[in-house]
Amino acid sequence: MNRIVKGSIAGVIGIALLTGGAGTFALWNSTASVSAGTITAGNLALVANTDGVWKDGSTTITPATYKIIPGKTLTYTQTLKVTAVGDGLSANLTVSSLTATGTNSLNTLITPSLAVTSASSNVTVSGSTITVTSSATDATVLATVTLTFPSTATAGQLGTINLSSLTFTLTQN
Template sequence: MKNSALIKGTAAIAVGAALLLGGGGTLASWNAEATGAPGTVIAGDLNVTAAAGVWTDRAGATIDISTYKVVPGDKLTYTQALTVTLTGDKMAANVTATGATPTNGFDPANVVVTAPALKVGGVTVTNPLTSSKTVTATITFEFLSGTTGRSDVTKTYNFGSVGFALNQITQSGLS
């Protein structure tokens, strides 16, 4: 009798487990769902446009770069207004000169070309810029007075490929 009751109990447990796990019943689990209003992600903007630039000599007189002939000791300055657009909560960018290298036709030991100096409304500003504004950028080309002999006679420096670039940098809080 004991065996019969044990066998019947074991069979009942096995049938119940089979029904719960794979057959007619389910193991209940609760879940819930809700939707929020996460909004829309909007991209910022980074852009630069340039107005016509002006070349001046060391005395500040405007020159025509296409006809001006430099001599050792000359220092020429190129000034250009840049409209900088920086839109974004953590937007920052550096203004750099492109295409200006000392090896562009002259012996690099005889020429210095500076990185851009930046001003807003006549006040010097530094990289990185963090908001939209009109910036005056200047670079200088100096034919060093220490140039000797006939070094760099009749050489050319092509400023046709020189421009200004705006490059986004990563501010803290971004990774």
């Protein structure tokens, strides 16, 4: 065998021996596990009860047969069940715009406004912002939508508004 080949073989064997020995060199190491618990996400849900009522003043009306005129204010009250589970959870309640149909659109004349007029004891209300004061799985709020047909209106005759498109939305702040 040639000297170069013998030297190469000896070098490879030396490197292999050194590498094998490197696996036994260790720094001190230790771990500790703790029982830190589990975090669970909260929940935000809104369900409309079946008790919604339209009124002209104190008189209950049927929207399909009621004919609104300028100067009238209608209110719709609806109990909503709020499920709001989460520490410090706050949400804003909104109502959708109304869909106008017919030749004379009332949607440019009548804009819904929303107020939360009462709430169960496990939530607080400021305007339309609902804040959970404790875990609320059965909180209720009474939402009141007000529609005002301005007395100064000169348009809107024979126009219609589809009140079945009224939608409440609860969005976390």
